[in-house]
Amino acid sequence: MMRQVQRLGGALYAPAMLFAFAGVVVGLGTLFTTEAVMGPVAAEGTAWHDAWSVVLSGGWTVFNQLPLLFAVALPIGLARKQQGRCCMEALVSYLTFNYFVNAILSAWGPALGVDLSAEVGNASGLALVGGIKTLDMGMVGALAISAVVVWLHNRLFDTELPEWLGVFSGSTFVYMVSFAAMLPCAALAAVVWPRVQVAMLALQGVIAGAGTLGVTAFVFLERALIPFGLHHLLYAPFYYDNAVVAGGIYSAWARALPQLAATSAPLKEAAPWAALTATGWSKVFGIPGVAAAFYVTAAPARRKRLLSLLVPVTLTSVLCGVTEPIEFTFLFVAPPLFLVHAALAALLATCMNLVGVVGVFSGGLIEMASFDLVPLAGSHGLEYLRAIPVGLAFTAIYFVVFRFLILRFDFKTPGREAAGETTLYSKAQYRAARAAARAHASLGGTGATAAPGEAGVVGSGATAASDGEGADARTEQARRILELLGGRDNVVDVLSCVTRLRVTVRDPALVADDAAFREAGAMGAVKRGDAVQVVVGLSVAQVGERLEGLLGR
Structure with a gap:
């Protein structure tokens, strides 16, 4: 269960990784189109203002389409096979769901307490998703629909159909079933979600009323949940959804920048x-x-x-x-x-x-x-x-x-070790030590209370294959990691997170120990049942891509 929650957290983090660049574009665009800051050159109608308005319009993409991004991101973390096709299935199913909601509200909106003719925004409870006027369900709605599709994909994608129905196999079959599932989902959303919105507005009032005390509690919990990998689940509804402000804090702040600057x-x-x-x-x-x-x-x-x-x-x-x-x-x-x-x-x-x-x-x-x-x-x-x-x-x-x-x-922080090499440690090594302590067993040849210096070094986040040696070095590193994982036939799925490869294997006994992975250029590896975390560093995306290629995916 915890592994699935952590994979969900990784999926939630994927869209957030786009904020760094999108934020730069929106920040610069807002600055250069604000007359109060730039002066007359930024007045509306000038060539300067018009040129930067074009750039700024593209910068809004991530913030304007967050629900779509979350709908596509979930399969990255939870689909067991053909993640790319599952992303497509989730996207088209989520759009289908919103078209159904729009049609239901067009026909029965007044009876359900929803005025579909109202302007989109917080008070109306409506939003535009992919150009479709629908209920503002934010990240929660996108993830719920995407989760249904991922569940269907994992069970139906490989369904064998009669040869004369072969054109309907694979993604088409998953979408056919998803299409049918979206009808009751849309009907349920149209009936239930307006009531949920009323409760969320009340929650927003409570959080806003908490003021500074609310900030104190929120930040403490966010940091305290990091060891368990659950902090994503705490902040995601606030940052990317409607828990405190319509559209989430990031999106609302980006939209408000022009007014705030003025x-x-x-x-x-x-x-x-x-x-x-x-x-x-x-x-x-x-x-x-x-x-x-x-x-x-x-x-x-x-x-x-x-x-x-x-x-x-x-x-x-x-x-x-x-x-x-x-x-x-x-x-x-x-x-x-x-x-x-x-x-x-x-x-x-x-x-x-x-x-x-x-x-x-x-x-x-x-x-x-x-x-x-x-x-x-x-x-x-x-x-x-x-x-x-x-x-x-x-x-x-x-x-x-x-x-x-x-x-x-007398804490044995780095540089104060009784013996061994001065090191920094990773999340995977911390969790491995906890698991070993609970089981009163050894992990990777070291004791449950491993002394500092017995685990891999975590420096700048670079790896042996990321210090300028190029693509061939990363391919070789991926090949060695695959061998240590027990070979191609032993790998069920691979997910790249911020610094780690999360791998599910068929036979954990075939996976090498931590020391072998460090010799292969990784920062270490942790086994917990059929789940293996290989700590690669900030080059994990490149190594993971090459590993996927070696797996033929």
Whole structure:
């Protein structure tokens, strides 16, 4: 069950990966078309304004079509075969569902309490999905319909039909059954969802009324759920769906940028719902404090080696918002430190909210610049400047607290190991250690309480095949990984996540141990039943693509 939940989390993350570029385009487009910032050159009707309006219109693609993206993303994580065809089936079935809803509301809308002639928006409960006027079910509706299609695909795609019906096999057969399933789904949605919308509006009021206290609780829970891989399920309804604002915080913020750039009203008043994205401040200001505490508490003879590991992972956290290597290092060697980290992250977000720093701040500086600093610097730059002293103060707080706890309880953080190589750890290695401890058994030849230095090094996220050696090196690495997984016939499916390959195998006994995967250029591997996680690093997409090619998919 947990493996399926984690695969769902990976699927939810796939559309979010597009936000980095889309946010840059929307941020720049908003900046360059705002007359209050750029002056007369950006006035409506000028060549400058018209040219940037064209670019900006393309930048809205991701935010305008989020439900479609989530409908297509789910098969990537959950379809057991032919994921590409399942994506097509999910897309056409989801569009069919919305056409059915539109037709039902056109005929019986007043009786169901829905005015289909109203303008789309939060008050009406309507939205445009792929050009279809339908109920605004957001991410939840898209995922529900996509889940039905994935379930049908996994069971029906290989159905053998009589030869004279062969043209209806495969994806066509799945769509035929899905088409029939969409009718009752649409009818149920038309009856039930308007009532759900009423409850969601009430929930939005409760969350908005919680104010700063709500931000504190949300950020703490988001960080605290990371070890279990469930944080995606917490923030996704808020960031990408209607839990707090129509369309989700990301989409609503992107749409509101032109108005926010043109107003001098405090952002905390203009868009208070955006405050829940304050999870990124600990990535920008907290992680450098943790890294500094690791460095000063390390043995002097090991500091040079440790510095070469800490600099790249800290920059990755600050710039990109990817915190896995350093967070899972102290989670691995000293779990109490992670609880302290979650508490400090929540306190940092609370202070930012109290001084009025509000915006989309869930990622690193690159995302923050795209959604906040670049488009809103002219009208709200002074508000954002308040983040600097608050953030730097918390960098110092993180450093002092972590240094004290490390020395007081003699936590064996990197550079303080009794023996072995100075290393950082990955999420997979942390989970492996937990599983081994629960089972009171060994894992990969090491004890359940593996000493620091016995697991693979996680540095900048690069691998032996990603430091400029090119495509051939990655192909060779994928080939070696496939051999260690027990060969082509032993692999059931493969899913690429942010830094890992999630593989399902037929016979776990054929899978090599962790050390063999590290020798092949990976950062390690963890086996749990028929589920294997191969930690590759930030080149996982390229290696995964070549692995899929070797599997003939």
